[in-house]
Amino acid sequence: xxxxxxxxxxxxxxxxxxxxxxxxxxxxxxxxxxxxxxxxxxxxxxxxxxxxxxxxxxxxxxxxxxxxxxxxxxxxxxxxxxxxxxxxxxxxxxxxxxxxxxxxxxxxxxxxxxxxxxxxxxxxxxxxxxxxxxxxxxxxxxxxxxxxxxxxxxxxxxxxxxxxxxxxxxxxxxxxxxxxxxxxxxxxxxxxxxxxxxxxxxxxxxxxxxxxxxxxxxxxxxxxxxxxxxxxxxxxxxxxxxxxxxxxxxxx
Numbered sequence: 001x002x003x004x005x006x007x008x009x010x011x012x013x014x015x016x017x018x019x020x021x022x023x024x025x026x027x028x029x030x031x032x033x034x035x036x037x038x039x040x041x042x043x044x045x046x047x048x049x050x051x052x053x054x055x056x057x058x059x060x061x062x063x064x065x066x067x068x069x070x071x072x073x074x075x076x077x078x079x080x081x082x083x084x085x086x087x088x089x090x091x092x093x094x095x096x097x098x099x100x101x102x103x104x105x106x107x108x109x110x111x112x113x114x115x116x117x118x119x120x121x122x123x124x125x126x127x128x129x130x131x132x133x134x135x136x137x138x139x140x141x142x143x144x145x146x147x148x149x150x151x152x153x154x155x156x157x158x159x160x161x162x163x164x165x166x167x168x169x170x171x172x173x174x175x176x177x178x179x180x181x182x183x184x185x186x187x188x189x190x191x192x193x194x195x196x197x198x199x200x201x202x203x204x205x206x207x208x209x210x211x212x213x214x215x216x217x218x219x220x221x222x223x224x225x226x227x228x229x230x231x232x233x234x235x236x237x238x239x240x241x242x243x244x245x246x247x248x249x250x251x252x
Contacts (some may be wrong), residue, residue, distance in 0.1 A: 095136025131157040
């Protein structure tokens with residue numbers, strides 16, 4: 001009798017415990033339904049139909065997708081190129097910002113890309129994304145010796161992506177991404193010193209050679225000669241009229 005009562009009591013406790021868990025779960029579901037944050041409503045791009053994320057990449061890269069016509073995929077490729085470009089640029093800039101902040105990590109495959117008709121979920125393979133992201137991280141370091149390597153890596157991986165989906169790449173991504181974003185402060189001079197140094201540099205041009213010192217031409221100098229003595233003016237003595245008559249010449 002005691003064993004039966006203990007077994008009955010144990011089963012009762014187990015049922016009560018399961019009931020409590022069920023009630024807690026229902027309460028959480030009800031609470032979450034009322035506590036949802038007010039997020040702006042987003043509209044999916046209806047141009048690509050049911051294609052989004054990895055299924056969109058598979059269809060664009062030539063992998064057959066059930067229920068999707070190959071001709072329909074071909075007409076979508078020109079519209080997919082701007083989505084792909086935004087995805088690549090966002091991943092590169094994310095790596096650049098993380099490299100500047102020193103918080104480099106791993107990019108995610110999926111990314112919501114805005115379109116004129118709403119938004120579209122884009123997906124890229126991780127090995128391609130990692131190369132693009134790392135190019136942004138390395139470019140943020142600002143080492144001139146690495147710029148050629150970064151340019152080659154970025155152009156190679158983007159060319160592979162475009163070749164995979166069968167779309168021509170008109171302009172290399174390095175021509176638009178490997179430029180320092182506007183608004184960065186000069187790292188050599190603080191803003192105050194830079195503002196002071198700018199007008200000073202414009203007012204005083206830098207000397208490209210040593211100043212020339214003019215030397216006198218010693219050959220043109222003549223030894224100073226002593227001045228000749230100046231004769232004293234003669235003193236004129238007045239002559240009387242008688243003396244003047246005597247001094248007249250006698251006519252022949």
